[in-house]
Amino acid sequence: MPGTSRALRKLSATLDKLAIPHMLIGGFALTAYGQLRTTQDVDIAIAANYEKSVELQVRLQKSGYQLASPPNPKAPFFFVTDLKEMLEVEIWTRPDGVVFDTELLRRRIKVRPFNDSFEMFAIGPEDFVVNKLARSDRGVQDEQDAVSVLALQKGKLDYTYLRKRANKAGVIELLETLMQKSHTN
Numbered sequence: 001m002p003g004t005s006r007a008l009r010k011l012s013a014t015l016d017k018l019a020i021p022h023m024l025i026g027g028f029a030l031t032a033y034g035q036l037r038t039t040q041d042v043d044i045a046i047a048a049n050y051e052k053s054v055e056l057q058v059r060l061q062k063s064g065y066q067l068a069s070p071p072n073p074k075a076p077f078f079f080v081t082d083l084k085e086m087l088e089v090e091i092w093t094r095p096d097g098v099v100f101d102t103e104l105l106r107r108r109i110k111v112r113p114f115n116d117s118f119e120m121f122a123i124g125p126e127d128f129v130v131n132k133l134a135r136s137d138r139g140v141q142d143e144q145d146a147v148s149v150l151a152l153q154k155g156k157l158d159y160t161y162l163r164k165r166a167n168k169a170g171v172i173e174l175l176e177t178l179m180q181k182s183h184t185n
Contacts, residue, residue, distance in 0.1 A: 003084075003085035003086065003087060004042065004085065004087055004114070005113070005114040005116060005118055006084075006085055007042075007082040007084075007085040007087040007089070008042065008113065008118070008120065009118050010063065010064075010082070011044070011060075011065075011082070011089060012118075012120045014056070014059055014060060014063060015044075015046065015056070017059075018048075018052065018055060018056055018059065020046050020047065020048045020052060020056060021046070021047040021100070021105055021121075022044055022045065022046045022047070022120075022121065023044065023045055023108045023120075023121040023122055023123045024042070024043070024044060024111065024113065024120060024121065024122040024123065025043045025044065025045045025092065025095055025098075025122075025123045025128070025131055026041075026042070026043030026090075027043070027145075028042055028043070028113050028122070029043075029111075029122040029123050029128055030128070030145055030148070030149070031111075031113065032109060032111040032122045032125075033125050033128070033148070033149045033152050033153055034148075034152040034153075035145070035148040035149065035152060041087070041088040041089060041090055042087065042088070042089045042090070043089075043090045043092060044089060044090070044091050044092065045091075045092040045093075045095045045098060045100075045123065046091055046092065046093060047100040047105070048093055050071070050073040050093075053071065053078070053091075053093050054071045056091075057071055057078065057080070060080050064082060064083050064084050065080040065081060065082055065083065065089075066080065066081045066083055067079070067080055068080070068081070075093075076092060076093060076094035076095070076096075077090050077091060077092040077093060077094075077095075078090075078091055078093075079091075095131055096131060096134040096135045096136055096169070097127075097130040097131045097133065097134025097135070097165070097166075097169035097171065098123070098127060098130070098131050098134075099165070099168065103161075104123075104124070104127055107124035107126070107127060107161075108121040108122065108123060108124055109121065109122055109124060109125075110122075125149050125153045125156070125157055126157055126158055126161050126162040126165060127165060128145075128146075128149055129146045129149050129150060129162060129166075129175070130162070130165045130166050130169050130171065130175075132145050132146040132149075133146050133166065133169070133171040133174050133175060133178075134169040134170070134171050143178065146175075146178060147178050147181070147182045150178065150179060150182050150184040151182050151184060154184045157184075162175070163175065
């Protein structure tokens, strides 16, 4: 995955230059909690308003990324492709169930997605679970991802925070059901 690593380094550096807080979500974040899963793209959440995300898109185009469509203020994400590395990235400005606030940003964790020297933030485990369960297109894989984090991080999670975020996202009942099934409550 050297191409993926190079593409993420470049993207992360661009986000840092624009002072846009960001973090891995999705399959690449899942590996931070001990569960490996094949994924075809990279999902990154950014804390940016529409104007800042347009500035990012312009900057990315200048550095070799192709936009899948023009900026849309109503869209919760946009696709870009690193043409050199042929890597598709979903950049989420409004990921399901994720509230960009000081607490969420503080709970991100530093990861080395490729076991090399490159580090970037990944969504914290509690927010990862809520994001997966709150997806509007939630499927079996999303629930399996959430359960794997609940099981692998059993005893390490902040259950009060997890329940608070799940309640706010409207998925508290689903969370409680999955916690009972996985014996993590």
